[in-house]
Amino acid sequence: MMPFVVLILGIALLLFLIIKLKLNTFVSLIVVAILVALGLGMNPASIAEAIKTGIGNTLGELAVVFGFGAMIGRLVSDAGGSYRIAETLIQKFGKQRLQLAIVVASFIIGMSLFFEVGMVLLTPIVFAVALEADVPFLYLGIPMAAALSATQGFLPPQPAPTAVATALNANIGEVLLFGIIVAIPCVIIAGPLWTRVIRRFFPDSFVVKKSLPAFGEIKEYNLDETPSFGLSALTSLLPAIFMAINTIYQLVAHGGKAVAKPQGFDAIITMLGNPMIAMVVALLFAIWSMGFHRGKTMTDISSSIVTSVKSIAMLLLVIGGGGAFKQVLLDGGVGDAVKQLMMHSSLSPIILGWLVAVVLRVSLGSATVAGITAAGIVTPLMHTLNVSPVMMALAIGAGSLAASHVNDAGFWMFKEYFDLDLKQTLGIWTTLETVISVTGLIVVLILNMFVG
Structure with missing residues (x-):
């Protein structure tokens, strides 16, 4: 129990x-x-290395993704592209259905993007939509985050669901199919419905803000002078398009399994589908579409790029710090302590799988690490458990999303992007993730009655 005591005291x-x-x-x-x-x-001599590893592993690829994502977002915003997207969505859907539009778009995009990448790409657009519709950022941001989070937990080819399904020898296609069935009610309940509930407890968070530290001041534009909706949307979502093409190709050509050593066309698709490469290519396109194509000089473009990087500097450090905290928990044996705690439980198999993932999520922070580790704990027990591997994979996915807090990089992303204090983030983001987790468990238990 000592590792848990240390964890609680640390938090x-x-x-x-x-x-x-x-x-x-x-x-x-x-x-x-x-x-x-x-x-x-x-060992005191290894602590610095653990912290360095945690920061490096967390920010290794994310530094480029976040940095280039911020640059793309700023270029689109400064050219008036975000304003055009916002105005178009408002005109097409109206204020009453904006949440639905954001949920559908986020869900589709989230199927092919890592959660962090989806947040980087979508939050500037959603903020612009909220600003133009004169609604609080969180009114649209919570449904967006719920959709991105649910896809991360339940739907292959996201890393955690894919790894969990593989470890449990569950059919990837079935996990995807039933994962969609589980994810939809999770998003509806944790998104639009939970927004109404949480707004009553944190009314100060639901105010219309004209600017946020992560995005800077949003300019006013003449709609006729802004880029077209198609070009603006293409520029903003080009990384998502590249990654979606890679995802679909892998599903069709290789059954959703990554090729160990891709060659030829496989290698090209894999390269373009990598988040870092996709961001680099998309940034070059944005420099043309939102810069040179609009008659801007390189000085103007560089000014937007520099401004964007300044706005996310502290965000990157905070996320790196969260990675360091997570790493010392892993290296300090918290995961092993959870494994020992759960090995001899007599709970229902579905609830056991979910609970193992929940405890790991709370202890270690990372949803991906929690899901994969939970699968490793449950796999040796599968031959004695009368349960569908698909249902177990989804139960673990649900558990891996629960109670995100200070040892999770996503927690700090949400806090910084939405300009919340710690209490507000715990009350909004942590409960949002827990609602998804509990709803997911309930839906899996119901499905298990019919298909388990």
Whole structure:
């Protein structure tokens, strides 16, 4: 039980440093990571390496994705593209159906994007839509985040569902089919419906803001002088298109399994579908479509790029700090402690799989790590459990989304993007993820009665 005591004390200290002492979030995360590592009995000489590994693994690819994503978003915004997209969506759907439009778009895009990439690409557009519709950012942001999160937890070819399905020897196609059935009610309940509930508890968070630190000041535009909707949408979503093409190709050509050593056409598709490469290509296109094509000079373009990077600098550090905290928990043996705790449980198989993933999620932070580790714990027990591997995979997926908090990079992303304080983020984001998790478990239990 000692690892859990250290974890709880570490989280309490982190909250104290950030909320009471107002210490910078990144600094607080690093300080607490060091103290927790010592509390878990890690060799003091290896703590710095663990922190470096955690930051590096978290930001390795994300630094490029976040940086280039911010640049693309800023170029589109400064050219008036975001304004054009916002106006078009408002005209087509009206204010009453904007949430539906955002949910559908986020769900479709989220099927082929990592959660973090989806957030980077969609939040600037959703903010612009909210601004033009004169509605709170969270009114549209919560449904967007719910859709992106649900796809991450339930739908192959996202990394965690794919890895879990493979470990449990579950059919990938069936996991995708039933995953969609599970994800839809999760998104509806945790998105539009939960927004109404949570708004009553955090009314101060649901105010219309004209600017946010992550995006800067949004300019006013004459609609006739902005890029076309098609070009604006294409520029904003080009990375998603590349990744979607790769996803569809892998499903059709290889049954959803990644090729170990792709060659020829496989290699080209894999390269373009990589988030980092997709962002680089998309940025070059954005420089043309939102820059040179609009008559802008390289000086103007560079100014937008520099401004965009400044706006996300602290966001990157905070996410890296969350990665450091997660890494010391992994290296300190918290995952092994969870495994020992759950191995001899007599719970229902579906609930057991879900609960293992929940405990790992709360303990380790990463939904992907929680899902994959839970599958590793449950797999040896599958031959004694009378349960469908598909249902078990979805139950683990649901559990891996629960109770995101300070040791999860997604928690800090949501906080920084939506300009919330720690209490608001815990009340909105953590509960949002938990609603998805519990709803997912309930739907899986119902499905298991008929197809298990």
